[in-house]
Amino acid sequence: MSNAPSRRTVLASAASLAAISPFGLATAQPATVPREKTMILVWSGSREGRWVDYELWNPYSIGSNHQNGPNIVYEPLAFYSAFADKTYMWLAESYQFTPDFRQLTIKTRAGITWSDGVPFSAEDVAYTLNTLRDSGPKVKWGIDVRQVMKEAKATDANTVVIDFLVPSPRFFFFMTYKYDIGIYIVPKHIFEGQDWTSFKHFDLAKGWPISTGPWKVTEASLQQKVFDRRPDWWAAKAGLAPLPVVERTIWLPSVGEQALAQAMITNQVDAGFGIQPATFKTLFNGNPKIITYTGQKPPYGYVDWWPISLYLNNDVKPFDDKDVRWAVSYYIDRGILIDVGYLGASQVSSLPMPDYLPLRPYFDSVKDLLEKYNTLEFNPKKGDALLSGKGWKKDSEGYWSKDGGRIQVDIIGFGAAGPAMGPLLTEMLKRRGIESAFSMPPDFDDRFQKGQFVGSIYGHGGSINEPYGMLRLYQGQSVAVPGAHLVNFSHWKNAAFDKITDEMFAVDPNDKARMLPLFRQAMEIWIPELPDVQLVQNFHRIPWNTTYWKNWPTQDNAYVNGASWHLTYPLVLWNLKQA
């Protein structure tokens, strides 16, 4: 009734169960690759149990998610491994800023070809950047480029000159692949003339999506994405990387943790997505060949760049009062959050950035501040004193109240961190006299972004190797970035802080002499104010199976973080060795 194809399929399947076959049959059957040369992973992509985006390989369309496969198809100008604190120049050979950071010149590598045989050139880079600028809000990363970039020009086959509107010392790093941020270089000869919002770049018969990388999409359906190795990969020839030993990698959509556990125990799957700490015992018992970043010991994973806080909406009274925020912080026993919420497999986080190697100097520079204002301290007495000092009194039921109103922290949450900590947080707050309730509304994101919340459990996608990204999250206003968007989830406002952040925007992140004092100044404002309450680090607890593959990125061999969904996953794929 509804439309032709569905009617056809309805009739077909009504005839018999066996007729469930309208999936990917149009594509040719991929040749067989032995199991020991195949790496199978499961990723909890956007939808449970299905690759809804299986035909979408244009990474800039808003429906696309690089985490679901495009991350190994499109190669970057450079990779950055935060764990090794190392940059791998890739499609770009070198880059050079002008001293005022208003111009960037990039030299691209010669001798690289797209998988359809067309040579890769500086034109592709310039085209990618200029189209992003022109498309703006229509595509991913468009605004980020439009805000700062005037023009990108390919001056010859291997040179791109980029002019900026404002000093942009972080632009190359922005384009570099790390975690989830980076600019995918797309082939001009395919994308030109297409509508970037809806172009799919998918046609297996034509060899689409085309790539400079070692992976060719050979099958894509609701149920699986299959990538086969391209033996004539330029980087292997150039000696930049070994040709991957993995000949085929199959990416399966997740249908839940229990299914993943079962599939890993029975060796059907080699790598998983981040799962809860509790499941690891079952995994190790079922299959001793399963390991994690930390072997078979807690916390079963590595620290992600996304420390988790209890956000308090500073626009909502009485949370505009820093003493109330500090009182909430003092009432939280983070030991319990870790022991009960994560079964001991987690760590606290004192500032909203991870304690990565390149960030250590910054932590050290505010050590004394953190001693004076311990953002992790559990000390109900101090909390009580702060509230009493502001005129709050405990009412007959033991709740803090003033002028007939109580302090009420209704917390919203989502995903894994919400349920893991939410009920514990509300319980701890209630016991100290603060009304609290926890919920996981289906429209969490909408509420959180619109500021329709009191408390929220959320992380910080800010800093990796220098602190500007973190400061940016708290900016209430910016002059340095034209038309800057503001994240500011906590709705905390401080003009002095905004100014320092703007100043840091134009500073070369490698210029430690200028960076450290600025950071210190910002923290002198930020730490005593405590816009949100610091809780724990975010961990990626990923199970890996060593039955078929070894040399996973573990803590003794931390060449990169091991998330299959991050842009650096190609590094893992070419490092894997047959077990």
Add this chain to the structure above:
Amino acid sequence: MSALAVRGLRVSFDHPLGLVRAVDDVSFDLRPNERFGLVGESGSGKSTMALAIMRMIRPPGHIDGGDILLGGKNLATLSAEDVRQTRLAGIAMVPQGSMNALNPVMRVGDQVADAMRDHDKKPVGIGALMARVGLPAGTADKYPHELSGGMKQRVCIAIAMCLRPTVIIADEPTSALDVVVQRQVMRTLADVQRDLNAAILLIGHDMGLMAQFVDRLGVMYAGRLVEIAPIAEIVRRPRHPYTEMLIASLPSMDHKDALRGIPGLAPLLRDLPSGCAFHPRCPKAQDRCAIERPEPREVESGVLVRCHFA
């Protein structure tokens, strides 16, 4: 020899408060070609007896004793399959006119045909059969709800006669039909009976109808047969006080509820009076009636009465 002989038939029902005897020690004969009537108030056990004769008493009811002799076979002891074969072929039933005796989702012709088929007869001649009972051509292709009450009853008669049985039990075949149709249906029934040379057991409570139709009449009261006599004899001279009262109420006999004219309530079967069950309502009752149960006596040739004083 009788077409049907019932001897000492007893039927009872299990009830949480004890056994209920619905038919108690009933005996009578049905002669070949005879039209025998059976009257009684509702609850007197006449319909139960009809079912018992067909061996169609369902749990919690059961036949406790007695014989039902039909052409040398005893239906009371026959195997279930033999009884089934005998139904319709040997003894057929015309159901109550008020019943929806026909399956509403089957064409009536099919409902004749399946009866024949299950008795290993080819389902032929259905049209003729329908014509025989006075139904217009094409009736066989109709559904019951497309027929009038009288037509439905004719269909039932057609079914009853389709295997030419020797006995037809007609249980109030004309109830719920208006008087004109009643007459027509009864005439058809009479024609069929003549045609088949069958005996008819007509069950009802309409004395007027009985008087016009039957040769002999039995009167039932509280599960017992209290009087059997030729119809003329009964009308002229009822012997049992109950029969007497029935006849006495005849002027209003055209009324459906004619029998309401008798004072007192019909007894509950599960709580019958001792002795003669009629004694609480009987104008002639004496002490003896409450204690001693009267046995049937042949007070005159062909006249049987269950009363101490007849």
Add this chain to the structure above:
Amino acid sequence: MRALYIARRFGVFLLIVWLAASLNFFLPRLSGQDPVRTKLLAEAQLGGYVQAGIEDMVKEYNQKFGLDKPLWRQYISYLGDTARLDFNYSISNYPRTVRDLIAEALPWTIGLLGMTTLLSFIIGTLLGALLAWPGAPRWMRYVMPPLWALHAIPFFLLGLILMYLLAFQWQLLPIFGGYSPGAVPGFNFRFILDVLAHATLPALSIILVATGGWALGMRGMMVTTMGEDYVTFAEAKGLKASTIFLRYCVRNAILPQTTALALALGQILSGAVLVEVIFGYPGIGALLFEAIRENDHFLIQGIVFTVIVALGLTTFLLDILYPWLDPRISYQRT
């Protein structure tokens, strides 16, 4: 007469579709949740980084999807699109179209729930009919109480228990999904077997739960039917037990069951949510669940419209077929 009847029924069908479609246009918009923002932020949540200019993107795409227009204009274009069976793009899966998504999910749902509904209807109706029949074998009496007990259990609980026993403890069946990781879809024996193995667990829990219900309904109808005069008369006709059972009892008692079956088949799509979410089955229920969570207006509208049409269509077909099943219902009367 018949044509007029069908035309009138069809008119009623269209009216219901229109009203229900309108309801489903306005309902998702009541919550005030912005699907575009939800979609964009969900990504930020996964990636950990909030892109610059999310607000601009929200505005851009609200414009693109026409969500910035006044409600009545959205409604008019919705009606127009729906009449052309064009359900627009899925907001949270842009640029995929709603139609494609539904077409992909539908066969799974119809395959799993259609088959199990039919199977449990057949088994349950048969059991219920036999159970009411005095001549039924004795073992039937021992089959029914457990089936009734199962009928009273929420099927997802039964699913959990079965999952624990069959998939986890004894590892007889796969826990989740439509087919095995890495299996290549195709029309071959191995793949079909794999699909069947994956469908067994959800199917089993649905059948075990639903069968009792059908049996119970059928038994009730049989008992009522067996008390009907025409069954008594059928017995007096000396019909064989099997004839009475099939043509007089089952044939009549099954009528209300058929109505219920048609309704159950129509409701498969909307009833699929919980089963599919629990068992990770890639059908329309799971799709609807995601759509509702993300308040993807267009996808919700498309799925619900399909559901309504399915429901309306079964009711319509039932109205058309019923007089044929039950001659008492004439085309003129209703």
Add this chain to the structure above:
Amino acid sequence: MLRYLKRNPSLAVGIGLLSVLVLFLLVGMVLIDPEDARPLSAPALRPPSWAYPFGTDRQGRDLFAAMVVGTPLTLRIGFIAGILGVVIGTILAFVAGFYRGIVDTLIRGIADIGLTVPGLLILIIIAVSVRGGLTVNQMALVVASLAWLNPTRTIRSQVLTLRERGYVEVARLSGMNGPEIIFFEMIPNLLPYLGATLVNAVSAAILASIGLEVLGLGPLEAPTLGMTLYWVNFNAAIINGWWWWWTAPIAIILIVFLGLFFMTVGLDEIANPRLRRSV
């Protein structure tokens, strides 16, 4: 009464099962401290022992206490929603079935169309518009918002058949007005049926609430049976071997549903005595 129950074993079994449950709750309430049903009140993930007869969950709830506190909450949701549904449904059904005409068409149309909308959609929309955590009573109202549709439909058809009965006609001729006929003639005759409908509606409401809760849309902090199952599912308790965590809630849910189910079967027998004849 006892004598009657002997003849109606289904009703007896139903009442018996529910009595066992009530007894468990009463005894439990004496034995436990309701505070123990909250997180952090016991060591996490202990299997059953003398101190924690049902074990403890991952957040340190004493599951025995959680069951004693949570079962009445689930029942409360079921009863509030079920009763509201049947009361509203009955009123609408009588108004529709008795007065017929445009009112009937309207009510029937609304119920029919309402049944085509996926319940989950409405329930989620309501859940979304409730800011702050959902309370148990709000949850009940959420479920009740759809619980009247089915009763309206089924009771209406009963009213329609009842209308044709002789005594209603007699009552009408004897000058009783509409509400009088409804209250004195029709409702008493429908009581057993309404009883069965109510029990059905209650169990349907419990089912709906548990379904919503298992999907994570319930009152997160309340230890209702459905929320307990949500946590079971969220923590993959089944594969992690924490069997005690899910056996208790599942057992209680089974008792509730079986009890209610056998009660409906029993009430059906009262409403429709023919059913009594077999089995």
